[in-house]
Amino acid sequence: MREVAFIKQNKEKWLEFEQAIFSKAKKNPDDLASLYIQLVNDLAYAQSFYPKSKSxxxxxNLAAVTYQKIYKTKREEKNRLIHFFKTEVPLIVYENRRxxxxxxxxxTLFTGIGAFSASYDDSLLRMIVGDGYVNETLQNIKNGDPVAVYKSSDGWSSAIGITLNNLQVSAVEFALGLLxxxxxxxxxxxNSIMLGAFQYFFYDHGVFWASVRGIWIHGAMEIFSIVICAAAGFIFGAGLLFPKTYSRIDSLKTGFKNGIKIWLSTLPFILFAGILEGFVTRYSKEMPMVLNIFIILSTLSLISWYYLIYPFIVHRKIKKALKSL
Incomplete structure (x- = not known):
């Protein structure tokens, strides 16, 4: 899109926001919060395609004034990385929460299908992960350690290999949003069918709880991150399917930028999940039950809070601040 068309398309929205910020009249805080998020997105777009322009x-300047008004009791954050995780990603997540x-x-649907299908077809898991893995797990169950597969290599090689694999899976999942x-x-x-079938396999062999104690030590963050990466792919794809007032190519670019920011935000969680899988999961059988449950619930709570609760907190703070302007 040419800059002239970009300005013409968004001028009215910018003027409305400028008037809301500098005038005495009270505006609907929900509308202002939404306009602020759009302003940040428009700024990011302009910086990418018209880096030296007056727009x-x-x-x-408009974003800076707004930010200072919203956070007038706080010093402006200088660290770009902190701002990315603290404000930018949560706002994008909130705007794309659907x-x-x-x-x-x-x-949830696909995992349920996997478990249900496995209950009727014993060969499903073998088709997905191969006979070797299933036979090894059966032997581990017989030996009294269902998740012994996590002890088959040293910590670092396991953590690095698992993390690289999870990064590849998440990257492919996001990139396929282009379709x-x-x-x-x-x-x-x-991925969900495999998880459902695998968990039913343990249930069918009477070691479901033992598998939960092992798999979900790292799985809480790992699987949650995979779902968030899928959401990032959907945001990317929505840019192609639902361009709204933008051209399809510009909408796709915006969807890509928003989606990849969410994908990037999952990297620390994926890395931490790999470390847990490489160094902690191997001790799931020996560790106290209380510690086991604590690790699972704390990791699940942390990532759930960041993606499901914190975005609403950030949005509410902005809405409250804008309401008082």
Whole structure:
């Protein structure tokens, strides 16, 4: 999109926001919060495609004034990385929260299908992960240690290998959003079916709780991150399917930028899950039950808070601050 068209398309919205910020009249805080998020997105777009233009200067000044008014009792954050995780990602997640919901609904549905299918077809898991892995797990169950597979290599090699694999899975899941989100849904289907079938396999052999104690030490963050990456892929795909007032290519670029920021935000969680899988999961059988449950619940609570609760907190703070302007 040419800069002239970009300005013409968004000028009215910017003027409305400028008037809301500098005038005495009270505006609907929900509308102002939404306009602020759009302003940040427009600024990011302008910085990417018109880096030396006056529109970047204008939007940057407007965003800076707004930020200072919102956080007038706080010093402006200088660290770009902290701002990224503390404010930028939560706002993007809030604005696209419906895609987070869609991802979790599909994950739940597909996992249920996997478990249900495995209950009727013993060969399903073998088709997915191979005979070797299933036979090894059966032997581990017989030996009284269902998740002994996590002890088969040393900590560092296991952590690095697992983390690289999870990064690849998450990256592919996001990139497949280019197919309108359908490729992402298919990848999520494959991962969820495998999880459902695998958990039913342990249930069928009477070691479900033992598998939960082992797998979910790292799985809480790992699997949650995979679902969030699927949501990022859906956001990417929505840019292609639902351009709204933008051209399809510009909408796709915006969807890509928002989606990849969410994907990038999952990297620390994926890394930490790999470390847990490499160094902690191997001791799930020996560790006290209380510690086991604490690790699972604390990791699940942390990542759930960041993606499901914190975005609403950030949005509410902005809405409250804008309401008082």
């Amino acid at each position: 970047v200067v204008y939007l940057n 895609y987070i919901l869609y991802a979790f609904l599909l994950f 309108g989100g359908f490729g992402t849904a298919l990848k999520l289907f494959e």
